[in-house]
Amino acid sequence: MxxxxxxxxxxxxxxxxxxxxxxxxxxxxxxxxxxxxxxxxxxxxxxxxxxxxxxxxxxxxxxxxxxxxxxxxxxxxxxxxxxxxxxxxxxxxxxxxxxxxxxxxxxxxxxxxxxxxxxxxxxxxxxxxxxxxxxxxxxxxxxxxxxxxxSSGDPLHKRGHKAAVAKAPMRETMAAMFLHECGFDGAEPVLDPMCGSGTFVIEAAEIALGLPPGRSRDFAFQQLATFDADEWARMRQPQDTAETGLRFYGSDRNTGAVETATANAQRASVDAVTRFRQAAVSDIKPPAGPAGLVIVNPPYGARIGDEKRLRSLYGSLGKVLMARFSGWRVGIVTSSQSLARATRLPLIAPGPVVDHGGTKIRLYRTDPLH
Missing domain, CATH: 3.30.2130.30 (VC0802-like)
Incomplete structure (x- = not known):
């Protein structure tokens, strides 16, 4: 061979x-x-x-x-x-x-x-x-x-430094790809106003700091005859982390989610550049500094009748973003085109259909708002 x-x-x-x-x-x-x-x-x-x-x-x-x-x-x-x-x-x-x-x-x-x-x-x-x-x-x-x-063992979205998960979590692998699809490369702030366990915010912070996603875990290849422990130790040696003056923000109306996200950020060693707070969507404001990316994975109802209630949530999210977030781009991950449209944001063509554990979701994006 x-x-x-x-x-x-x-x-x-x-x-x-x-x-x-x-x-x-x-x-x-x-x-x-x-x-x-x-x-x-x-x-x-x-x-x-x-x-x-x-x-x-x-x-x-x-x-x-x-x-x-x-x-x-x-x-x-x-x-x-x-x-x-x-x-x-x-x-x-x-x-x-x-x-x-x-x-x-x-x-x-x-x-x-x-x-x-x-x-x-x-x-x-x-x-x-x-x-x-x-x-x-x-x-x-x-x-x-x-x-x-x-060669991986546990699926790679299990980064090894996240103990707590809020309900309906976005997988880290998907969050990273959606950030990329929004044009994020680590050089701008990110805000998630429904942050749950903090996945988008933590991934964004890791990208900005140049931290490899697999740094905290073990892999199946370590149990193979082809494994070279010295070479692997060299590969894993912490590089100088990139400097960033940026901050990455998450808020959620649920205090439990905010506590979870804060603990997860600490375990991932990005707590110095992340900020989480309890806030309703109607209370979010752009942080001081340059404009960046608002990315959010709002609830999408599985049951009939959910949509009506959710439409007003999406509507108020869109209103707040249009009123206060001039210059920011927006990415919304949802399973329903009509909910995305309920934001009344100037959406550009959506991304491909993505399979999120059997639910078909898409990324809806905007150019910078004005």
Whole structure:
């Protein structure tokens, strides 16, 4: 297995492939290409580690180990036993195998999984476990079996420094991509008037300070045979954080949310540049200093009848922004075009439909208000 040129697949949130590609290129990953479901690039294991450490928009980093044709289970079994598992997996680290099959003569994914599990445990001696830290993925499509390993472990939106979550949270990976789609690059203030657990504000502050999103957590690749602890320690060494004179603001009418957001910002080491306070939408004012970005993920009702009540909330948000936030841009993430329009803000063409845990949402934006 040539590990110098691994195929690395970055899993995107459906609808956010384009900003993930832009971020990947911006971070100097060579030859990145958008494909259905994410971004593909090539490189060695250090690039796998770096992708997990620095990319804000990827949900997972999968590494393709190899592929071979298999039209029946006996053939799959034989090929799996010849596969050089020891190049990547460690005999002392438990493994979990997951399999899918599409348009293939091997149609039973469970039977395929068992064959791969047995091949790994018989040839390598690695134990199998449901809660194993290492996950091997088997995809059989049109009679070609592709083997990959999940290098991330926990999904990458789990940054490792956020304990408390308000209800209906925006995932960090999505928040970072929506900030990017609003043109945010760390050089302007951000305000979220319905901040919940503070995700938009904290992500914006981390971007401005140049803090890598994966700095506080562990990854599955640390349990692989290819892991080099010294190289990883070098990669993780704190860079000089960027200086910023900017502040990032969140407010919420719920005191519990404000306390949660404040604690989360502290754990993420961005408390010096973030400010959270309790305030109703009608009380928000632009902070002193330059204009920037107001970004908000207001409630969007799932039940019929919610919309009427919410329309007045969106309406008052729009009124306050038009009256007080001249020069600021606005980004609103919602599932309903009619709610976005209820703000009466001068919206430009909305972004693509994004799948937020089964709810279809979009980003609605404005140019600077005047």
């Amino acid at each position: 040539d590990t110098a040129e691994l195929e690395i697949f970055l899993v995107a949130t459906p609808g956010l492939e384009q900003p993930l590609l832009a971020e990947t290129i911006r971070n100097g990953f060579a030859g990145a290409k958008q494909v259905p479901g994410g971004v593909v690039l090539h490189g060695g294991w250090p690039e796998v580690w770096r992708a997990n450490l620095v990319l804000r928009g990827a949900n997972k980093v999968l590494v393709r180990l190899g592929s071979f044709p298999a039209v029946h289970l006996a053939q799959l079994d034989k090929r799996a036993r010849k596969f050089p598992w020891g190049d990547v997996l460690r005999p002392d680290v438990p493994v979990r195998v997951e399999a899918t099959s599409r348009k293939s003569r091997i149609y039973h994914a469970g039977a395929a999984r068992q064959r791969i599990e047995r091949a790994i445990s018989d040839t390598l001696g690695a134990p199998l476990a449901q809660d194993a830290p290492v996950r091997v993925l088997v995809r059989i499509e049109r009679d070609i079996c592709t083997l990959s390993v999940d």
